[in-house]
Amino acid sequence: MCGIVGILGRGPVVGQLVASLKRLEYRGYDSAGLATLEGLHIKLRRAEGKLRNLEERLRYCPPEGHAGIGHTRWATHGKPTESNAHPHATENVAVVHNGIIENFRELRAELERDGANFRSETDTEVVAHLVESYLKNGYSPQDAVQASLPRLRGAFALAFLFKGHDDLLIGTRKGSPLAIGHGNGEVYLGSDAIALAPLTDTITYLEDGDWAVLTRAICVIYGADGSVVQRETSKPGVSSLLVDKENYRHFMAKEIHEQPTVACKTLAHYLDRSGERVALPLTLPFNFSSIQRISITACGTANYAGHIAKYWFERLARLPVEIDVASEFRYREAPLRRGDLAIVISQSGETADTLAALRYAKSQGLHTISVVNVSTSTIARESESVLPTLAGPEIGVASTKAFICQLMVLAVLAVAAGKERGKLLEIHESNLVRELIEVPRLIAAALLIEPQIEKLAGDIADSRDVLYLGRGTSAPLALEGALKLKEISYIHSEGYAAGELKHGPIALIDEAVPVVMIAPYDELFEKTVSNMQEVAARGGKIVLITDAKGALEATLDTLMTIVLPEMVANFAPMVYAIPLQLLAYHAALVRGADVDQPRNLAKSVTVE
Structure with missing residues (x-):
């Protein structure tokens, strides 16, 4: 969610801070600010809205400090105003924060009784005043932070800058990610490696409970118990070029069109193409024949990927699957078999609820696999086994290429499970692998229908409501299509299993409601056509997404029929997702919405 940057530089750092904050815009934010040390004083520059507003203020009054911290804020406590923007500062300390301080009310009341003067509505400001209270009692900056941390409840990442200490940054993490970047005579803090990519390729990831004292020459990391710890330094290889829009208008458009390439890259990592078999890049520490049930947990689009995977595991491996929204699973204390x-599935690998679900599953003695796009993330590091999706950095808030790559990895894993459990013969495995190998080509063919989708978007952009219906693996895809439309274009949309139409949603249908029917020509197609007839009888405007056979068999009038290439139905969701992504994108353009950074949303949800 919020983005954190800190720099101890050899020269003025404001340009580097702003550049790094721009690389964190993809996380979602509604205000921005920075603090620098100017002589013996801390100077704040903050602005509501986008970074360009902050840049405008800096243009008229550019700071010259060689040490600073910066922040992009996604509002939790308090409106997205300048006074609530980070950093927050007292006389002697400035702080930026990602997360939530759960006990901020009681801390604020205590600090106000002791004379603290609060200027914002945020939970973050209590951290600055708490550290300040220790500083005024004679504590050093390091000791003041160490004394304050045990008093904070919640999930957070924090970076501190101190008056009179131009060679000192302190950072800490508990739940929210934070990384240290190592440079030549400089040192950096950042929410992720992408933020620091132009500055350094040498990164140390703090672990939960760690706090670090940084100078330009020395980096000392302490564990939660206060003892000095060693953390591995790595070179994640995140290039600054990877987050360029190239010739596309938006990151989302670029990422939609990257899907044939990243799908092919992911497949190459998991398949032996010449032998037409699955070749997982690691040996799993269990045998699927000993597994009685799979629990899948995720949030948002990743959750819908899990719903589709449920069909694959149950059909191909005959393995029962339970799937939960991570925010519910973590609290309902589900009985699990050791x-x-x-x-667990997460694009960022930092999703707070999914991380908590992983930890619960581990505490119950389950084997754990994480399907993540960031192999250095907390979820990846805490999982027993990691299956990376290899989608590359995904900047658009609405997940597109990460979703397709999640499906790729889950499909391969389901085939591997079926083979290991004796439910798939070698010939079946070969057939399924050939089908998977075809998917990138089919995605590329599906992208060619974009001009048709662009016209359709103009027809539905003024709709108040849109329904999405599908059967089989197209049912969770209907949920995903509806999510894409609502989060990007702000059109109210709902997805349903088509068989549920008569159990409530049909009451919504009239001549003003477009109904998107996701209907590849498979064993369920005739039943879906029956649902289409029910919609047509009530004046609903049908958008049919099918293949050539389906278009020929469906004789009803439609607002538009979108014909995708013919394919075997097993892995159709990876292709049928393309028109749903394009429809959301182009509807958002028609409505003038901010495609890459939709209102109120964050890319990486690192708090509850």
Whole structure:
């Protein structure tokens, strides 16, 4: 969510801070600010809205400090105003914060009784005043932070700058990610490696409970118990070029069109193409034949990927699957069988609820696999096994290429499970692998229908409501299509299993409601056509997404029929997702919405 940057530089750092904050815009934010040390004083520059507003203020009054911290804020406590923007500062300390301080009310009341003067509505400001209270009692900056941290409840990442200490940054993490970047005579803090990519390729990831004292020459990391700890330094290889829009208008458009390439890259990592078999890049520490049930947990689009994977595991491996929204799973204390398998799915690998679900599954003795796009993330590091999706950095808030790559990895894993459990013969495995190998080509063919989708978007952009219906693996895809439309274009949309139409949603249908029917020509197609007839009888405007056979068999009038290439139905969701992504994108353009950074949303949800 919020983005954090800190720099101890050899020269003025404001340009580097702003550049790094721009690289964190993809996380979602509604205000921005920075603090620098100017002589013996801390100077704040903050602005509501986008970074360009902050840049405008800096243009008229550019700071010259060689040490600073910066922040892009996604509002939790308090409106997105300048006074609530980070950093927050007292006389002697400035702080930026990602997360939530759960006990901020009681801390604020205590600090106000002691004379603290609060200027914002945020939970973050209590951290600055708490550290300040220790500083005024004679504590050093390091000791003041160490004394304050045990008093904070919640999930957070923090970076501190101190008056009179131009060679000192302190950072800490508990739940929210934070990384240290190492440079030549400089040192950096950042929410992720992408923020620091132009500055350094040498990164140390703090672990939960760590706090670090940084100078330009020395980096000392302490564990939660206060003892000095060693953390691995790595070179994640995040290039600054990877987050360029190239010739596309938006990151989302670029990422939609990258899907044939990243799908092919992911497949190459998991398949032996010449032998037409699955070749997982690691040996799993269990045998699927010993697994009685899989628990899948995720949030948002990743959750819908899990719903589709449920069909694959149950059909191909005959393995029962339970799937939960991570925010519910973490609290309902589900009974789990020791030795079974939990799969968690997260693009960022930092999703707070999914991380908590992973930890619960581990505490119950389950094997754990994480399907993540960031192999250095907390979820990846805490999982027993990691299956990376290899989608590359995804900047648009609405997940597109990460979703397709999640499906790729889950499909391969389902085939591997079926083979290991004796439910798939070698000939079946070969057939399924050939089908998977075809998917990138089919995605590329599906992208060619974009001009048709662009016209359709103009027809539905003024709709108040849109329904999405599908059967089989197209049912969770209907949920995903509806999510894409509502989060990007702000059109109210709902997805349903088509068989549920008569159990409530049909009451919504009239001549003003477009109904998107996701209907590849498979064993369920005739039943979906029956649902289409029910919609047509009530004046609903049908958008049919099918293949050539389906278009020929469906004789009803439609607002538009979108014909995708013919394919075997097993892995159709990876292709049928393309028109749903394009429809959301182009509807958002028609409505003038901010495609890459839709209102109120964050890319990486690192708080509850």
